[in-house]
Amino acid sequence: MSTNLRPLVIALGLLAIWQAVVWLSGVPPFILPGPGLVSAKLVEDAPLLLHHAGVTLSEILLGMLLGTFFGSLFAISMVLSQGLRAWLLPLLVISQAIPVFALAPILVLWLGYGLASKVAMAALIIFFPVTAALLDGLRRADPGQLDLARTMGASRLSTLVHVQLPAALPAFASGLRVAAAVAPIGAVVGEWVGSSAGLGHLMLHASGRMQIDLMFAALLVLAVIAIGLYALVSWLGGRLTPWRSERDR
Amino acid sequence: MSSNMDSASASYTDTHPPAPALEIAGAAVVFDGEELFSGLDLTLEGGRITCLLGPSGVGKSTLLRFIAGLAEEASGTVRLSDGSAVAPKLAYMAQHDLLLPWLSARDNVLLGARLRGQTPDIARAESLLADLGLADAATLRPAKLSGGMRQRVALARTLYEDRPIVLMDEPFSSLDAVTRHGLQALAAERLKGRTVLLVTHDPLEALRLGQRILLLAGKPAQLREVAPPAGPPPRDLQAVGMGEAHAALMASLQAAKEAQ
Numbered sequence: 109m110s111t112n113l114r115p116l117v118i119a120l121g122l123l124a125i126w127q128a129v130v131w132l133s134g135v136p137p138f139i140l141p142g143p144g145l146v147s148a149k150l151v152e153d154a155p156l157l158l159h160h161a162g163v164t165l166s167e168i169l170l171g172m173l174l175g176t177f178f179g180s181l182f183a184i185s186m187v188l189s190q191g192l193r194a195w196l197l198p199l200l201v202i203s204q205a206i207p208v209f210a211l212a213p214i215l216v217l218w219l220g221y222g223l224a225s226k227v228a229m230a231a232l233i234i235f236f237p238v239t240a241a242l243l244d245g246l247r248r249a250d251p252g253q254l255d256l257a258r259t260m261g262a263s264r265l266s267t268l269v270h271v272q273l274p275a276a277l278p279a280f281a282s283g284l285r286v287a288a289a290v291a292p293i294g295a296v297v298g299e300w301v302g303s304s305a306g307l308g309h310l311m312l313h314a315s316g317r318m319q320i321d322l323m324f325a326a327l328l329v330l331a332v333i334a335i336g337l338y339a340l341v342s343w344l345g346g347r348l349t350p351w352r353s354e355r356d357r
Numbered sequence: 358m359s360s361n362m363d364s365a366s367a368s369y370t371d372t373h374p375p376a377p378a379l380e381i382a383g384a385a386v387v388f389d390g391e392e393l394f395s396g397l398d399l400t401l402e403g404g405r406i407t408c409l410l411g412p413s414g415v416g417k418s419t420l421l422r423f424i425a426g427l428a429e430e431a432s433g434t435v436r437l438s439d440g441s442a443v444a445p446k447l448a449y450m451a452q453h454d455l456l457l458p459w460l461s462a463r464d465n466v467l468l469g470a471r472l473r474g475q476t477p478d479i480a481r482a483e484s485l486l487a488d489l490g491l492a493d494a495a496t497l498r499p500a501k502l503s504g505g506m507r508q509r510v511a512l513a514r515t516l517y518e519d520r521p522i523v524l525m526d527e528p529f530s531s532l533d534a535v536t537r538h539g540l541q542a543l544a545a546e547r548l549k550g551r552t553v554l555l556v557t558h559d560p561l562e563a564l565r566l567g568q569r570i571l572l573l574a575g576k577p578a579q580l581r582e583v584a585p586p587a588g589p590p591p592r593d594l595q596a597v598g599m600g601e602a603h604a605a606l607m608a609s610l611q612a613a614k615e616a617q
Contacts, residue, residue, distance in 0.1 A: 252451055
């Protein structure tokens with residue numbers, strides 16, 4: 109089957125299963141609305157959904173930028189300096205040991221109901237996967253190539269730029285794919301704890317008013333954002349590492 | 358450094374002052390808590406190919422890495438007969454091509470210049486590649502090249518560095534016999550006039566290329582001279598006396614291996 113058609117077939121299959129569950133179980137629409145009802149809601153409330161989707165998407169994107177920036181900074185510092193690594197590694201582990209969800213109320217308290225607390229949540233949740241992936245990639249550079257660079261009179265920095273960073277790109281791209289998948293979770297959890305806009309906020313309010321079809325519509329939009337982001341990051345990763353696809357001859 | 362298109366195939370001695378000798382004194386290296394050798398003295402005559410043979414694990418590669426300044430837990434001195442610093446005068450070629458998979462053949466040849474922040478001499482890199490029969494491969498990435506082609510790119514990268522001292526660690530050992538034979542001749546030709554230390558486990562390679570042959574054996578390892586065949590490298594393996602020389606060298610290697 110063509111790889112272009114496969115996602116479409118999977119999406120249609122899931123919709124069919126959803127509709128089948130609605131029909132076979134006889135669950136009333138205020139518990140589980142069918143795809144038809146939710147589609148109607150998607151169209152009817154499109155401006156509302158788009159507005160909140162825009163807020164959530166900005167939180168996710170800003171969080172990814174921030175988390176990737178600090179994650180890369182952390183990983184590169186750890187590779188450049190043994191001394192720094194001894195200090196930063198425990199910090200990295202601690203950053204992962206504290207459940208980010210438990211931090212959500214504190215972040216909302218500190219940073220307010222606006223964008224900042226959700227950006228911080230998304231950044232925190234992707235910090236560990238991004239840092240760990242890049243660190244792993246940087247440390248997996250071929251020791252022979254590093255030796256060669258040394259005999260060529262390369263400085264630490266130029267070795268990093270010309271040898272280690274390109275070698276780490278595939279691992280870094282994997283880290284970013286994980287980040288794209290989990291960043292929306294961070295943003296939405298942040299919105300649930302306290303917010304005035306965003307898809308998480310919309311879902312919470314819809315749930316309070318028993319607007320179950322709106323909840324599902326928001327959920328669908330969120331899924332589309334997450335999948336789109338993942339596909340984009342995957343595609344970018346592939347574009348940045350073209351030599352990987354030709355490795356196996 | 359000349360960007361003259363003819364420089365690629367010209368002999369080193371035509372365009373450079375004679376390559377200095379490399380003097381190693383009191384070399385001692387500990388590897389995995391074990392002393393591989395200590396108090397090792399060796400002078401590599403300038404402008405000649407010295408082949409270093411020995412059983413595996415004896416410390417051939419480690420001696421090479423020591424000279425290149427890559428060995429940890431090492432002591433001893435390495436100096437050049439002209440008194441200049443060693444590191445900027447040497448080029449290193451390993452068993453694996455060590456090509457960066459994301460760079461084209463040409464950019465791999467230019468790696469040293471990029472790493473040192475120098476302006477890459479693209480014309481020279483291309484003429485070196487063309488000279489080694491890789492004119493059409495300059496823009497291809499390593500994954501698109503055969504093993505022999507990759508090692509030729511590595512040779513071009515070594516030649517681009519244009520250093521009087523060249524250290525080679527079994528550079529042909531991962532190639533098939535035919536490719537290896539061709540590349541040995543090519544390397545001997547292009548490295549003529551430089552001070553070369555070639556580590557190998559192949560006695561035929563040493564007989565073919567070595568103007569001096571050394572056997573590293575024992576624990577801690579010591580060096581022993583083996584008389585090289587007459588004539589300039591690359592030598593014809595069918596020549597009279599090659600068979601006897603090979604048999605004698607094999608016997609020495611065998612004895613060295615049993616003494617391990």
